[in-house]
Amino acid sequence: MYLEKTILEQLMYFRDADYKIDSIQLFRDISPENRHQIARIIKNCFIVKAKAGQIVLDPYSSGARLYIVLKGALGNTVVNQETNNLENAKTQYLPGECVGEISVLDEEIYSSTISALCDSELLVIEAETMWKLIDESNGVARNLLQLLSFRIRAANAQMRNRQKVGEFYRQLSMVDGLTGLHNRAWLNTQLPSMIENAHATGNSLSIIMVDLDHFKRFNDEYGHIMGDDALQAAAKVLNAGLRPSDFAARYGGEEMIVILPNTNQQSALVVAERLCIRLKKTRVFADMQKPLPHVTASFGLATLQEGQDGSAFIGTADAALYRAKDAGRNQVSL
Numbered sequence: 001m002y003l004e005k006t007i008l009e010q011l012m013y014f015r016d017a018d019y020k021i022d023s024i025q026l027f028r029d030i031s032p033e034n035r036h037q038i039a040r041i042i043k044n045c046f047i048v049k050a051k052a053g054q055i056v057l058d059p060y061s062s063g064a065r066l067y068i069v070l071k072g073a074l075g076n077t078v079v080n081q082e083t084n085n086l087e088n089a090k091t092q093y094l095p096g097e098c099v100g101e102i103s104v105l106d107e108e109i110y111s112s113t114i115s116a117l118c119d120s121e122l123l124v125i126e127a128e129t130m131w132k133l134i135d136e137s138n139g140v141a142r143n144l145l146q147l148l149s150f151r152i153r154a155a156n157a158q159m160r161n162r163q164k165v166g167e168f169y170r171q172l173s174m175v176d177g178l179t180g181l182h183n184r185a186w187l188n189t190q191l192p193s194m195i196e197n198a199h200a201t202g203n204s205l206s207i208i209m210v211d212l213d214h215f216k217r218f219n220d221e222y223g224h225i226m227g228d229d230a231l232q233a234a235a236k237v238l239n240a241g242l243r244p245s246d247f248a249a250r251y252g253g254e255e256m257i258v259i260l261p262n263t264n265q266q267s268a269l270v271v272a273e274r275l276c277i278r279l280k281k282t283r284v285f286a287d288m289q290k291p292l293p294h295v296t297a298s299f300g301l302a303t304l305q306e307g308q309d310g311s312a313f314i315g316t317a318d319a320a321l322y323r324a325k326d327a328g329r330n331q332v333s334l
Contacts, residue, residue, distance in 0.1 A: 050116040072120025179235035182249035206268035215254040296330035
């Protein structure tokens with residue numbers, strides 16, 4: 001950047017379209033008397049020119065100062081980790097807006113990098129001069145407070161948006177991409193808290209382990225694409241047969257798990273038998289010219305016992321599942 005002229009030499013511009021004082025946020029709605037006072041205080045300030053791409057402020061900048069955009073535009077920039085080049089971010093500062101006010105107030109280094117998005121002209125106000133403006137002009141102090149309030153609101157809105165996006169991706173990471181059921185990561189996170197709550201409240205908690213019968217044979221005969229279709233069909237049966245308060249997750253491979261909060265063994269047995277019957281009737285092939293394979297599953301039911309932890313709880317259901325398999329599959333076992 002290089003100096004052009006002092007503000008004292010360019011005060012006339014405050015009356016024309018280029019540097020109209022009312023277009024500068026800090027000096028907006030200032031009385032004529034205060035304008036003369038402001039002009040006196042900033043008479044030794046300089047206007048500098050910055051070429052497109054030139055860095056105006058960064059964490060290595062020395063001295064606290066305020067930059068008011070008179071012409072052109074500034075913007076936050078970030079470093080592309082792959083190319084090591086600066087790239088423009090979304091935040092832009094247009095004519096009349098300023099940057100650097102926080103570093104002036106707290107005398108800390110600037111936290112991000114600001115560069116000129118195009119050839120720009122900037123009014124530079126050093127920290128000492130800025131504090132004098134605040135002390136002697138209530139209008140400037142008021143405008144600065146409004147500006148900071150706007151910046152805080154904007155920052156809070158950005159944080160909320162990031163939190164929403166983060167929560168969206170967090171939820172997305174908890175869903176199995178093939179079946180749409182919750183995945184193992186979700187199960188590892190949620191089941192322990194459900195078990196803890198059941199122990200604390202004395203409420204019943206039941207789970208059903210579900211394993212599609214002869215699934216390897218199904219894949220070998222009809223192919224893995226049809227195998228995926230069968231898994232999706234089974235997942236739909238589970239979801240459709242549960243209450244809003246119940247959960248279904250893909251445990252791994254062709255094995256799924258159903259979680260039934262506030263459900264005792266007798267009620268859970270009714271749910272498991274209903275799911276078993278519905279799954280046997282499920283159609284996998286839309287093309288009725290093909291032979292319809294009967295996709296069935298074995299169901300192992302367990303109800304949480306006093307003092308039982310997650311591993312033991314799932315182990316009990318898994319043992320019941322193998323009893324169902326040993327008994328001939330396509331059935332429920334306790």
